[in-house]
Every structure is written in C-alpha cells, then in structure tokens.
Amino acid sequence: MEQEKEIIQIKSDAPDEILLAALKLFAQKGYFNTSLTDIANAAHLTTLASLYPHFPNKQAIASRVYENILDSLNISVDDIRRRNQKSSEQLHGIVDLLFKLTDDAPYIMQFLLTANINEFLPTQKPLLETPPFSKIIKIIQSGIKAGEIRNIDPLLAYGYFFGIINTTLGMVLSGSLDKNANAYQSQTWLIAWNVIAKKSPCF
Amino acid sequence: MEQEKEIIQIKSDAPDEILLAALKLFAQKGYFNTSLTDIANAAHLTTLASLYPHFPNKQAIASRVYENILDSLNISVDDIRRRNQKSSEQLHGIVDLLFKLTDDAPYIMQFLLTANINEFLPTQKPLLETPPFSKIIKIIQSGIKAGEIRNIDPLLAYGYFFGIINTTLGMVLSGSLDKNANAYQSQTWLIAWNVIAKKSPCF
C-alpha cells in the first residue's frame, strides 16, 4: 500500500520496507500469527536473519511500527489544533483524519483499533496515555470549559464520542459495513458530536 | 471468580474448572500469552498432560470457552425478548445484562470485548454472526419497523449504540474509568438510546 508509506512518512530504504511489511502483517494476522520469516519475505528478504542488522528483535519491530504511527498522528493532531480554534472544529478535523486513514491506510487503522498492543508490547504506554490521545482529551476538556461540550467526565465523553467513531470505522475495516468509510462520515460525525455537544437538542 | 462460574452456568467438575481457568487467563493475558501449562496450573493440575483427557488441544479449550459464553448469552437474550415487548425495553434489558456482567463477571466481558477471537479461532463465526448478536440486530430491525428506532442501516445503528456501550464498558474493564460499570449505566443507556431513537429530540 503506497498510501500507508506516505501517510506515516516513511522513506523507502530497507528498514522502512520492513516496518511497512510488519505493519501490514500485524494488522492482517496479528502479532503472534506473524513470524519473522513472514516479515522478511514480505519485505523481499530471503531470510529472517537479514532483519537483525536493522532491528535487535521482533518486539523492537513492533515498537517502531507503533511509535511511527503515534508520531505521525501526533504531528497531525498538532496541525489540526493549530489550524482550528473551537473544540468542535478540532474534533471534526480529527474525525476527518481517521475516516481518511481508514480508506487510504487501512492497515494503520486496523493496527490501532483492533490490535491489543499491550499484549505484545507490555512496556509501551496504552494508547490513551500517548501524546496524540492525551491531546484529544485536552481538546475535550477545553470544549467543556468553553461551554461547547457538556460538563461530564472528559474520559467518559471521549468514550462516547470515539466509541461511535471507532466502532463505525472498525465495522468498515472488518467488512461488516460494506461501503467505504467516507460514505458514513458526515452522518457519523453529526451523531457523535451531538452526543457530547452542550447545545445539542438531545440533553 | 465464583460469579463467572454461575453466570456461564458451568458445573464444577474438572473440565469446567479448566474452562474457567482458561477464560480467566485468556482475558488477562491473551490466548497467545497463555500456555497450556498456565491453564493446567490455574486449574489445579500438576501438568498440562492432564488436560488432554478432557480436550484434544488448545484451540478446543478456547472454542468451548467461546461457545459456553455465547450459549449463555443466547439464553439470556431469548429470555429478555420473551419478557419485553418493545425494542427499547429489550435493548435496555441487554444493556442491563452487559453492565451487570462487567461488574460481576469481568473476565467474560473482557474476553468478548477485547480478545480478537478470529486470531486464535479462525474457523469460528465472528461475533456479529452468532445467534445472540444476530438476535440483537433483529431487535433493532423490529424497532425500526415499529417506528421506535430511526430508519437507518440496522448494522450502523448497532455500531452507534454498542459503540457507546461497549467502549464505556471497555474503559471500565481497563481501569480508564475508575468507578464500576453500574455507576455509568443509566447515563450511558440514555445517551446510547437517544442516538438511535426516533422520538429523540436529537435528530
């Protein structure tokens, strides 16, 4: 997937071809069903031994995949926050990004949404404590302060909002929903936003 | 967890002690991080060899765990449908069940919500195609026909509704939300229902 490569801004030298192959396999089959031989082959190497000059072990590969995705997300979130003032606009930008990623870089979203990262990277922080996601929590907190978002526990608001978004995207990725993510975006955004918005007629 | 035992109505002979131990370990560490030795020890056997008179292999253990949970859920869903007429009441009953399970039988919910079952049971049907869950879809379809639920793709409605419910429960199970599930139930039900209800002031 060429898009994946661009989106997580990887150059095309050997270690990054490895990371891309690993991402794809981890997303498709899961970490434990993916052997180093699988990764080597997918990265056009004839043997797993060729991985070791680039990475010390299997976990390190998964770690780099994870960190690259988080770094890229973090940059995007920063960009979105800079370009937009209101929390609603910032959240809309993030939703837009996630829907685009689902259609253009499905492996990234599959890895983020369905892999249980702490099962194979027990030392890594859980998603919610990483920079991009704690920034999203901050956006919600700002929205509450500014009176845009209802005054509930920000984490609960996060759960409601991204529960809707992520489950929808997960069903697109798994094929349960048969159109691409883009087809559901405006409708899903509206519903998710109304769930947490203060001015919503809902509550 | 004694509750787990009752809820999935397992008798306490040897094979079921094995299943209970396996459920707990699969939920906590994941299928691939759980060895047969782990399961044997947790089930008070001194060696993994003692598992084999009861189950032919590791997959079979996981399969039985999965099937027992689904059977129990299926019975509960049938019961809820029998006792309630309106789709709203039936969904409320199911939400009630899921919140109770989260507090009383967390391993069951963890297994259902966070395990990627098809990664280690590739031959089993995905959750949404199993009897209890296809019945939930039917409840939503009935609600649409009856005018209780908005006229959208039932699968999308399922995603919105259970996106909110399941994500909330997942955050309780992971500790991201610090109270027990019961503390969030009424609020979360109201929001999830309003998202799909036709008469909601939302839409």
Added chain:
DNA sequence: GTCTATACGCCGATAGAC
C-alpha cells in the same frame, strides 16, 4: 483421569562467510 517422561516442531536468535 492424573501423573512422569519424552518426543517433536516451530520460531526467535546467533555465528560467520561473502
């Protein structure tokens, strides 16, 4: 049905030539 002992295979990892 539960144990001891053991076989077997796969996979992660290393050594060393080129």
Added chain:
DNA sequence: GTCTATCGGCGTATAGAC
C-alpha cells in the same frame, strides 16, 4: 547488509505407568 547454516528453548502434543 545480506546470505547459509545452526543453535536453543519453549510450547504443544504423545506414550505409557499407575
């Protein structure tokens, strides 16, 4: 940096006594 060859270990599974 990529290869061939090989090691070591863990985890699944089996044989067979009791």
